[in-house]
Amino acid sequence: MNVEFLGALQDLEREKGISKEILLEAIEAALISAYKKNFGSLQNVRVHIDRATGEFKVYSRKAIVEQVADPRIEVSLTEAQKINPNYQVDDVLESEVTPREFGRIAAQTAKQVVVQRIREAERGMIYEEFSNREGDIVTGIVQRMENKNVYVDLGKVEALLAPSEQMNGETYRYSDRIKAYIVEVKKTTKGPQVLISRTHPGLLKRLFELEVPEIHDGTVELKAASREAGARSKIAVYSKDENVDPVGACVGPKGMRVQAVVNELKGEKIDIVKWNPDPAKFVANALSPAKVVTVDIYEDDKVARVVVPDYQLSLAIGKEGQNARLAAKLTGWKIDIKSESQAKTAQIAADSYEEYDEEYEQDYDYEDSYDEAYDDEFVDENDAEAYADDEYYDETDAEDAYDDYDDSDSGTDESSDSPKPADADMNKSRP
Missing domain, CATH: 3.30.300.20 (K homology (KH) domain)
Structure with a gap:
């Protein structure tokens, strides 16, 4: 290796956009693979490339131990201290073993490793670039169509436009230039996969x-x-x-x-x-081009009830409910649309229901108060009516009192010494 080699690396850096340091690290890894291919796969070696001159050296690394079990990766403490007295057990002894040349197979192995590392570096850079552009718009050229999938060339990578992300009725032809939205970038074994959308x-x-x-x-x-x-x-x-x-x-x-x-x-x-920050005004604007009469907002249910003129009802709803549906998505509110006549009819029905409900409650209260009169024993009809607003009455007690009165011909209750009027009409007092 020499200065020309470093110049080639700089050219490659400009062309591919890959850092020179990454390329040198890839070549060092390739030389390690080549050395092991030629001189034994079990050896532990390190390759260093001089960043200034481009010269490389290979160093054998052996662990210093008390007793050697494998001389290819270990060296005794005695042998190590002959080189440097400061060595201790568990230190690593490095010695230069740079070969004069590599064999053909080793050189081919080095080439494959370098190419693979460069390809991985390119993929990593592309992934980083496009992952940072998720949610952005890109312009690409249609390359091909396969199984309804459209592949778009974005320059450094080929993006996928799936059928679900294609606009209805839109056709894509080879070399067409289109704009698309980057939905997601996935890292796969074949490199980054960019998913784009037109919808x-x-x-x-x-x-x-x-x-x-x-x-x-x-x-x-x-x-x-x-x-x-x-x-x-x-x-x-x-x-x-x-x-x-x-x-x-x-x-x-x-x-x-x-x-x-x-x-x-x-x-x-x-x-x-x-x-508009006011939900009612925003909902009214969202239903454009329809004109809105009133908007009632119900915060708890997240519902907006909208009233429009009768002639604007179909416009507010839109074809197949499209206008109302888009307005609901835009505002985030559920929108209930009624015409003025429908709203008026609904209001009349609601008012009638409230009046009926109030009358029913009044009748129910009167019956309760009337029944309460029979909670205590009474003497005649006037007494029952007098208690009608105060006490609660059990129907069984009333019937017993009536039977006692009916059995008394002389106007005197058999079970009591107190006289009772003979002409008391108990039927009127019974509920």
Whole structure:
């Protein structure tokens, strides 16, 4: 090895982006494998490459012991102290054993080790690069399609666009340039695997960041996004600067900014609404383009009950419930939509139910108070009515009192000396 060799390593570092130190460590490991291939696999050796000159040396390493069991990896304390008196048991004795040349097989082994280490270093660098870009947008070129999977060339690595991450109705042709969202980066035995998506809501956010400078510099915040890929999307934007209209900034002059995003998403419709910290106002904005009359928020159930004009009901719900569904995803609230006539009918029914419930409670209270009158013995109908508001009555006691009165012809109770009126109408007092 010489200075030319170090120059080659520097060129390789620039081309592959792999550190020169990693390459030198790979070559040292390769030389160790080559030496063991030629001069015995059980020997313990160390290879050192001079970083300035490129010269390499091989050192045999032997453990110092009292009694030698294997001379290939051990040396006696007596022999070691002949070289250096300071050696002790369990120290390591190193001696240079640099060969003049390696055999053909050993050289081939070294080459394989170097190539393998370089490949592993490349994979590690690619994994680190793309794992840090998870949640970012990338541009790639379609390479091939296999079993509905689309493989996209990202330069250093080939990304996978699975069928579940492809937009409905979108076709991919060889050499097409597309933008995609990095969902996940996996480390596999064949190198890093990059999974990308064309349906993720994050792709919508990143595209607006590219097209709208106000979002990129932080003047406008993209608070939330909901998406049904290939059909329709909604985004909520907000600006702390009162002089900046967040919706207008995203739309752009003559709609140029939003149109660029729509073109990239193959004609997907995009609703841009203004975010509001008040949930009621935010829900009303999210149902755009429908106009909202009232919004009632129920915090405990996380439900928003919305009333819209009769002619706006179908617009608020959308085709197959799409508008309401996207608004619910955007706001995080369950949305119950009713027209004004439906809300009025429901209110009338609720009021009628409350009136009936109140009347039922009043009747129930009257019957209870009337029954309470029979808790004590009574003499006549007037006494029963007098107690009707105070005491509780057991029906069995009333019947016994009535029977006693009915059996008395003279107007005197057999079980009591107290007279009772003969004309007392007990039927009126019974419940």
